Amino acid sequence: MARPRTTPRTVEHPELSEVTLQQALEALADPVRRMVVCQLARAGGEKGCGTFETPVSDSTLTHHFTVLREAGVIRQHYRGTTKLNSLRTAEMEARFPGLLPAVVTAAEAEA
Amino acid sequence: MARPRTTPRTVEHPELSEVTLQQALEALADPVRRMVVCQLARAGGEKGCGTFETPVSDSTLTHHFTVLREAGVIRQHYRGTTKLNSLRTAEMEARFPGLLPAVVTAAEAEA
DNA sequence: TTCATAGTACGACCGCCATCGAACCTTCAG
DNA sequence: CTGAAGGTTCGATGGCGGTCGTACTATGAA
Numbered sequence: 001m002a003r004p005r006t007t008p009r010t011v012e013h014p015e016l017s018e019v020t021l022q023q024a025l026e027a028l029a030d031p032v033r034r035m036v037v038c039q040l041a042r043a044g045g046e047k048g049c050g051t052f053e054t055p056v057s058d059s060t061l062t063h064h065f066t067v068l069r070e071a072g073v074i075r076q077h078y079r080g081t082t083k084l085n086s087l088r089t090a091e092m093e094a095r096f097p098g099l100l101p102a103v104v105t106a107a108e109a110e111a
Numbered sequence: 112m113a114r115p116r117t118t119p120r121t122v123e124h125p126e127l128s129e130v131t132l133q134q135a136l137e138a139l140a141d142p143v144r145r146m147v148v149c150q151l152a153r154a155g156g157e158k159g160c161g162t163f164e165t166p167v168s169d170s171t172l173t174h175h176f177t178v179l180r181e182a183g184v185i186r187q188h189y190r191g192t193t194k195l196n197s198l199r200t201a202e203m204e205a206r207f208p209g210l211l212p213a214v215v216t217a218a219e220a221e222a
Numbered sequence: 223t224t225c226a227t228a229g230t231a232c233g234a235c236c237g238c239c240a241t242c243g244a245a246c247c248t249t250c251a252g
Numbered sequence: 253c254t255g256a257a258g259g260t261t262c263g264a265t266g267g268c269g270g271t272c273g274t275a276c277t278a279t280g281a282a
Contacts, residue, residue, distance in 0.1 A: 030240080050259080062260055081257065082259090099217060106132045106135075120277095161228065167272090170230075191279060223282100225281085227279085228278085232274090232276095236269100240268100241264100252254085
């Protein structure tokens with residue numbers, strides 16, 4: 001039977017109501033993670049993990065994606081071997097009004 | 112002559128243009144510093160160093176004030192033996208539009 | 223002048239987090 | 253089945269930052 005030999009890869013996402021301001025700020029306070037967020041914002045949609053420009057190794061990047069995901073900033077899901085990332089823009093806006101736009105805008109302006 | 116025996120105590124403040132987003136976010140990402148900022152926002156004006164409610168020692172609090180000042184978030188000046196603190200609200204708004212209000216609002220809402 | 227109050231400077235400590243490389247898992251193409 | 257590409261997991265490491273206590277300085281009051 002054409003069935004996966006193991007469980008398909010899924011990703012856990014927190015409800016934004018479970019995310020603290022502390023988590024969100026810590027997530028956004030790292031320069032590499034801000035690069036990721038800005039590149040996502042610029043892309044406007046989904047973006048594969050391997051398509052980001054950062055100065056760190058793959059394993060470190062995995063760590064940063066995890067932090068962003070657990071902070072509710074990004075959503076991730078698999079398509080084949082590729083993992084796609086997108087911003088949880090609307091949910092973040094509902095939870096922390098103005099925060100994400102302020103950070104992205106400031107980051108873009110600085111670059 | 113009624114003159115101070117040593118130089119009067121002054122405090123250095125950065126121009127907001129010299130402050131990076133990194134500094135601002137790091138400053139705001141610490142829970143104790145956010146307490147300070149929120150209590151200042153609530154006070155609406157100046158507030159002596161000793162009038163803040165925090166779980167840390169005086170010397171640690173001094174450290175946090177320094178970080179906030181160097182991040183351009185607060186302004187400090189002496190009056191007698193008291194050091195007064197206030198938010199650089201307008202300048203922060205010009206440099207990082209929306210950031211400080213977003214953080215303060217979220218912090219108030221969480222508390 | 224002396225004392226009390228307000229805050230600072232300094233040094234030490236400790237824990238956390240960003241980072242890496244190596245080994246591994248999952249999926250798709252041949 | 254086999255290989256290769258895309259990510260992950262794991263353990264180790266290193267540095268930075270939050271914390272404290274103690275000693276100190278500055279100011280104003282008695």
